[in-house]
Amino acid sequence: MLMPMDPHLLRTFVAVLEHRSFSTAASVLGYTQSAVSQHIAALEADLGARLVERRPVAPTAAGLRLMEHAPALLLRLDAARADIARLHRAPDARLAVACSPAAFGPALARALAQLRADGPVEVEVHVLARDAVIEEVLTARADLGLVDGVAAPSDPLPLPDLGPTVTLAVAEEPLAVLFPHTHPLARRASVRLPDLAQAQWIDAPGTAVPLARLREVSHTPGFHPRIRHHGTDPHAVAALAAAGHGLTALPLSLAAGFPGTTAVPVRVPRLVHRTELLHPAGPTPHAARLAALLTG
Amino acid sequence: MLMPMDPHLLRTFVAVLEHRSFSTAASVLGYTQSAVSQHIAALEADLGARLVERRPVAPTAAGLRLMEHAPALLLRLDAARADIARLHRAPDARLAVACSPAAFGPALARALAQLRADGPVEVEVHVLARDAVIEEVLTARADLGLVDGVAAPSDPLPLPDLGPTVTLAVAEEPLAVLFPHTHPLARRASVRLPDLAQAQWIDAPGTAVPLARLREVSHTPGFHPRIRHHGTDPHAVAALAAAGHGLTALPLSLAAGFPGTTAVPVRVPRLVHRTELLHPAGPTPHAARLAALLTG
DNA sequence: TAGAATTACGGAGGACGTAAGAATA
DNA sequence: TATTCTTACGTCCTCCGTAATTCTA
Numbered sequence: 001m002l003m004p005m006d007p008h009l010l011r012t013f014v015a016v017l018e019h020r021s022f023s024t025a026a027s028v029l030g031y032t033q034s035a036v037s038q039h040i041a042a043l044e045a046d047l048g049a050r051l052v053e054r055r056p057v058a059p060t061a062a063g064l065r066l067m068e069h070a071p072a073l074l075l076r077l078d079a080a081r082a083d084i085a086r087l088h089r090a091p092d093a094r095l096a097v098a099c100s101p102a103a104f105g106p107a108l109a110r111a112l113a114q115l116r117a118d119g120p121v122e123v124e125v126h127v128l129a130r131d132a133v134i135e136e137v138l139t140a141r142a143d144l145g146l147v148d149g150v151a152a153p154s155d156p157l158p159l160p161d162l163g164p165t166v167t168l169a170v171a172e173e174p175l176a177v178l179f180p181h182t183h184p185l186a187r188r189a190s191v192r193l194p195d196l197a198q199a200q201w202i203d204a205p206g207t208a209v210p211l212a213r214l215r216e217v218s219h220t221p222g223f224h225p226r227i228r229h230h231g232t233d234p235h236a237v238a239a240l241a242a243a244g245h246g247l248t249a250l251p252l253s254l255a256a257g258f259p260g261t262t263a264v265p266v267r268v269p270r271l272v273h274r275t276e277l278l279h280p281a282g283p284t285p286h287a288a289r290l291a292a293l294l295t296g
Numbered sequence: 297m298l299m300p301m302d303p304h305l306l307r308t309f310v311a312v313l314e315h316r317s318f319s320t321a322a323s324v325l326g327y328t329q330s331a332v333s334q335h336i337a338a339l340e341a342d343l344g345a346r347l348v349e350r351r352p353v354a355p356t357a358a359g360l361r362l363m364e365h366a367p368a369l370l371l372r373l374d375a376a377r378a379d380i381a382r383l384h385r386a387p388d389a390r391l392a393v394a395c396s397p398a399a400f401g402p403a404l405a406r407a408l409a410q411l412r413a414d415g416p417v418e419v420e421v422h423v424l425a426r427d428a429v430i431e432e433v434l435t436a437r438a439d440l441g442l443v444d445g446v447a448a449p450s451d452p453l454p455l456p457d458l459g460p461t462v463t464l465a466v467a468e469e470p471l472a473v474l475f476p477h478t479h480p481l482a483r484r485a486s487v488r489l490p491d492l493a494q495a496q497w498i499d500a501p502g503t504a505v506p507l508a509r510l511r512e513v514s515h516t517p518g519f520h521p522r523i524r525h526h527g528t529d530p531h532a533v534a535a536l537a538a539a540g541h542g543l544t545a546l547p548l549s550l551a552a553g554f555p556g557t558t559a560v561p562v563r564v565p566r567l568v569h570r571t572e573l574l575h576p577a578g579p580t581p582h583a584a585r586l587a588a589l590l591t592g
Numbered sequence: 593t594a595g596a597a598t599t600a601c602g603g604a605g606g607a608c609g610t611a612a613g614a615a616t617a
Numbered sequence: 618t619a620t621t622c623t624t625a626c627g628t629c630c631t632c633c634g635t636a637a638t639t640c641t642a
Contacts, residue, residue: 004303005373008632022597035633037597042632047380054597055641062380068460068577069376073369077301080365084343084358161457164364281361304607318622331608333623338607350622351616 005046007077010070012039013051017067020057072161075138079163082140086282094122095286098133098142101207101232102251103275107171108146111293121286127232129206137278138165143287145278146294148251150175150209150217153272164281170294172272175209176252176263178241183262190267197222200246204229204237209249209273217271234258301342303373306366308335309347313363316353368457371434375459378436382578390418391582394429394438397503397528398547399571403467404442407589417582423528425502433574434461439583441574442590444547446471446505446513449568460577466590468568471505472548472559474537479558486563493518496542500525500533505545505569513567530554547571 015025016036026036043066044051051063059067095115099108104127112123126142130149136142149157153172177196179186185196193214203211203225211223226246229237234254241248242260251273255263277294279287311321312332322332339362340347347359355363391411395404400423408419422429422438426445432438445453449468473492475482481492489510499507499521507519522542525533530550537544538556547569551559573590575583 005377006302007300023595032634033597034599034635037599038633041598047377049380049384057597062383065379065383065460065577066376069372069379072459073372073376076365076369076372080362080369081301081343083361083365084345087358087361088345155451161459163368163457164361281364319620328609329622330610330624334608337623351620353622 005043007074009039009043009046010066011074012036013043013063013066014070014074016040016052016057017059017063022054022057075135076161076163079138079165082138083164083280083282086140086280086284091285093120094124095144095284095290096124096126096136096142097144097146097290098126098128098136099146100130100133100148101127101234102209102254102273103146103148103170105251105254107275107294111290114293115286115290118289129232134159134162134278137280138162140280143279143284144290146170146275147278148273148275150213150249150271151274152217153270155274157274157276159276159278162278166279166281166283168277168279168291168295170275170277172274174252175266175271175273176250176255177266178238178248178250178255178258178261178263180242180244181260181262182244185264186262188264190265192268193218193266193271194220194268196247198224200224200226202227202229202237202240202246202248204231204240204248206230206232207234207237214249218269301339303370305335305339305342306362307370308332309339309359309362310366310370312336312348312353313355313359318350318353371431372457372459375434375461378434379460379576379578382436382576387581389416390420391440391580391586392420392422392432392438393440393442393586394422394424394432395442396426396429396444397423397530398505398550398569399442399444399466401547401550403571403590407586410589411582411586414585425528430455430458430574433576434458436576439575439580440586442466442571443574444569444571446509446545446567447570448513449566451570453570453572455572455574458574462575462577462579464573464575464587464591466571466573468570470548471562471567471569472546472551473562474534474544474546474551474554474557474559476538476540477556477558478540481560482558484560486561488564489514489562489567490516490564492543494520496520496522498523498525498533498536498542498544500527500536500544502526502528503530503533510545514565 012025012029015029016022019025019028022036023033026033040052049062050060051066052059115121126136130147133145133147137145151157159167177191185191197220201211201223207229211225214223215221227240229240234250237248238258238261252263252265277291279291308321308325311325312318315321318332319329322329336348345358346356347362348355411417422432426443429441429443433441447453473487481487493516497507497519503525507521510519511517523536525536530546533544534554534557548559548561573587575587
């Protein structure tokens with residue numbers, strides 16, 4: 001155990017690299033340019049290494065390394081504060097649920113209906129990209145989160161550094177690939193993922209299964225993006241698929257409902273689309289109740 | 297993203313709770329009592345909650361929550377610093393390997409022999425408890441780590457928050473329970489873990505499979521400790537087992553060699569004893585070579 | 593040469609030590 | 618009453634803003 005590395009400095013470091021500029025980072029953080037310059041200089045002096053190249057602003061090798069730690073560190077700092085703040089917060093009539101797009105479905109709707117039948121609750125659902133869901137739960141902006149992903153049957157999802165947060169399995173269902181009707185493989189009863197590695201794919205990491213994850217679980221390189229989608233709307237991604245822009249992987253039940261497309265289950269490798277629930281170590285009563293409803 | 301929570305404060309917070317005393321924490325950290333008192337007061341003011349009860353010193357509920365974050369946070373801070381320091385460190389003739397007791401075995405010895413056959417290397421092996429191995433690797437005190445644990449076949453070990461550290465599977469072998477020769481179950485060809493939940497167990501979390509983990513993987517409460525062992529020597533634990541102090545779980549190949557005991561493989565649930573290798577994102581040449589030798 | 597980062601410098605605030613004051617076992 | 622934590626207070630040092638300077642696209 002050595003020395004400081006002040007979170008303030010880390011925060012401005014991250015902001016500088018995010019905005020690729022000292023001055024805009026400064027205005028975002030409410031500092032002067034000068035202060036930001038001093039922050040970076042202090043970090044570099046402390047670590048004994050240049051972290052960012054200037055004009056243009058870009059991370060050095062050491063800076064990239066630090067970027068593998070700093071955001072997680074800052075998030076966990078906020079998570080710690082949030083965990084403690086939760087203890088003294090009066091139990092609320094409000095329930096905020098954060099949810100990744102493919103984790104939102106009839107099961108959640110039903111569970112929420114049942115929750116409201118029990119008594120008056122003000123429910124708020126935020127549909128967000130997966131990392132954002134995790135962040136919302138950790139920082140207590142959401143009382144409960146639902147995330148989805150691909151894994152081997154009954155395996156947990158590989159989630160990053162959740163600290164004392166509780167994760168529970170909610171559902172597993174087949175994984176499907178969404179083809180346009182006209183696609184030669186659309187008539188198949190099932191597909192093998194490695195066979196599709198060289199196909200054209202839609203990169204929609206906020207909505208569908210990220211392509212990097214497909215590479216990982218299929219143990220196959222490939223799955224190259226042809227078009228990139230930013231957003232959290234499965235319909236939009238399905239529309240791209242229908243128009244032939246590329247393939248995308250979704251849970252079967254969700255994938256089955258889109259016009260112009262055919263959802264074909266993945267048979268090899270043996271995978272499932274899994275939904276998991278996240279809640280803090282000390283959940284609100286409503287969150288605990290909803291968790292119970294969702295996990296049966 | 298809110299505010300500070302200075303790592304210095306977190307560090308003294310952890311030290312205070314570790315030593316259950318402001319004054320000894322102060323002397324350990326090289327502060328005055330007064331400074332420690334001010335640190336705790338500052339943290340409590342910042343978080344708006346009392347964190348430690350005084351006289352006697354003990355964590356409050358909020359303090360316990362913070363303790364779920366603070367050590368991990370401080371470790372990761374050191375890991376970040378170490379990751380960057382590694383970049384500018386000249387490749388060394390030395391190779392430091394950290395290794396949990398049950399992960400040390402003939403495979404490692406053979407791999408090290410092969411490594412030394414390639415050229416002159418100064419090898420250093422540290423046998424430590426599992427958490428300590430992780431800490432050594434993250435803070436670059438070791439170039440490479442080996443940890444062991446229990447998991448379902450081909451599942452990864454559940455390791456805490458490793459950041460960008462790489463983990464690779466090294467070996468899987470049957471899990472065994474070590475019985476004294478005289479034990480009625482010692483003649484069995486295999487055992488079911490849930491049947492042993494009410495037996496007397498040796499708690500040797502630094503050496504054998506921790507009892508909490510047995511509860512987890514067997515989905516059975518029980519596995520109560522009768523005697524506790526601190527240390528990293530499998531022989532000592534085996535001697536306790538031979539003397540009838542309780543049972544312990546070890547990898548079969550290791551468990552098979554102890555006098556006065558019989559190692560019986562675990563058949564239910566379907567589990568393996570797994571060894572995994574840890575190394576930093578930027579390993580030293582020797583570490584990379586050893587990793588290649590160990591993973592084939 | 594203009595935009596952008598660094599350096600110089602000064603004031604406000606923070607951090608830690610000394611020392612005196614409360615609190616509890 | 619002795620030990621242990623807290624509070625008061627002074628000093629030093631750090632942090633950030635203003636402003637002048639240097640750098641580079």
